Amino acid sequence: MPSGTAEILNRRTLASSHRRLDEVLRPGMRVLDVGCGTGAITGGIFEVTDPGLTVGFDIDVNLVRQAHESHTHGPCYVVADLYRVPFTRIFDLANAARVLQWLSDPGRAIESCISATKPGGLFLALDYNHEKIAWDPRPPLSVRLFYDAFLAWRSDAGMDNAIADHLASEFGRLGIADIRVTEQHERSDSLHANDKSRLAIWSSVAATRGHQMVRDGYLSELQREKAEEDYLEWIDTTAVSQTLYLLSVEGCAPGCS
Ligand SMILES: C[S@@+](CC[C@H](N)C(=O)[O-])C[C@H]1O[C@@H](n2cnc3c(N)ncnc32)[C@H](O)[C@@H]1O
Structure with missing residues (x-):
């Protein structure tokens, strides 16, 4: 990931950022x-x-x-690849939040994750449909061009911009049962002081991932800089709200009774 x-x-x-997971978690899991x-x-x-077991990997x-x-006293953390999850049938629940959107073969990654859950364990994914973002009002042209370039860059790299809306059918194909989809859209209002940092996500993306997009030829450095500046100005002067489209999709790994 970029610095x-x-x-x-x-x-x-x-x-604040994974309400559905918060609802299903129980002590001891x-x-x-x-x-x-x-x-x-x-x-x-x-x-x-707590006192269950929490393992995070990236x-x-x-x-x-x-x-x-x-978190020196808390979860265990390890470095691992989602395509080769280094655990078998241990967990009550595996969670993948905003991760599958970055993969070119999310189906293979989901199979790898569910092999880490106990038979009948829960698998929960939270992800975006980037094509359904809603801004009120529309941000400046430079920002919209940056966003279009972002979608094209992702799509050309094999990532699914609309993955949230494809997860339920993918779960079904992989034999995951009792599939439940809940809307988890993230609305940020410019009038709420606490939402300002969430609204700023696209200036942060322009400042981080934007450099990779420039190196890959999807926009010029000038266009990247202008989008970053114009977006911050839009937040300060014009923005009313932004809604990121997110779905939580959950189901029982094979072995569900
Ligand atoms: C957008 S962040 C989401 C972090 C966190 N789950 C959240 O919701 O805020 C995506 C994370 O997925 C990790 N990631 C991407 N590809 C991966 C892979 N093949 N195996 C493990 N982690 C991966 C990235 O390093 C990054 O930390």
Whole structure:
């Protein structure tokens, strides 16, 4: 992940950024948090499920190091790849929040995750449909061009921009039962002081991932800079709200009674 990602991830908490998981967790549960980043949500999982077991893993060594440093007495953190989850039939619940959107073969990753749950354990994914973002009013042209370039860059790399709306059918194809989909859209209002940092997500993405998009030829450095500046100005002067489209999709791993 590009430098600066930790700042975006650290703004999240279990209660504010994964409400559905917060609802299903119980004390004593054994939970695997895949793609845990800096552990901002994993720490909350530990607090709710203690004295159970909470393990977070991520492929990014630096993020896992930061997770360790933030929670020295809490979850266990390891570096691992979602396509090769290093646990078998241990967990009551495996959670993948905002992770599958970054993979070119999410089906294979889901199979790998459910092999870590006990037979009949719960698998829960939270993800976006980036095509259904809603801004009120529309941000400046430079920002919309940046966002279109972001979607094209992702799509050309094999990532599914509309993954949230494809997860339920993918779960069904993989034999996951009792599938339940809940809307978890994230609305941020410019009038709410606490929402300002969430609204700022696209200036953060322009400042972090934007450099990779420039290197990959999807926009110029000038366009990236202008989008970052114009977005911050839009937040300060014009923005009313932004709604990110997110769905939580959960179901029972094969073996469900
Ligand atoms: C957008 S962050 C989400 C972090 C956290 N789950 C949250 O909801 O805030 C996506 C995370 O997935 C991790 N990731 C991406 N590909 C991965 C893979 N193949 N195996 C493990 N983690 C991966 C990234 O390093 C990053 O920390």
